[in-house]
Amino acid sequence: MADVIGSRARGGTVLAGFQMVADLGAIVGPVMAGALAEFAGYGAAFALSGVVTLVALGFWLRAPETLPTARRATP
Numbered sequence: 001m002a003d004v005i006g007s008r009a010r011g012g013t014v015l016a017g018f019q020m021v022a023d024l025g026a027i028v029g030p031v032m033a034g035a036l037a038e039f040a041g042y043g044a045a046f047a048l049s050g051v052v053t054l055v056a057l058g059f060w061l062r063a064p065e066t067l068p069t070a071r072r073a074t075p
Contacts, residue, residue: 037045 033045033049036048
């Protein structure tokens with residue numbers, strides 16, 4: 001996150017928005033999965049969770065590196 005927002009003066013707003021969306025997902029996700037489990041069964045809820053995880057993984061693997069090369073730690 002710090003790589004993207006850097007030292008901009010409004011970095012707190014960006015971080016607050018990021019945290020708000022993460023919190024919203026932590027609340028809405030289990031509620032929706034529970035409703036799906038109640039309606040269609042646990043298998044459907046776990047399958048949907050797996051699909052969402054794989055889609056998120058696809059986006060994460062394609063995301064570009066934002067840390068400049070000079071600041072990267074060498075293994």
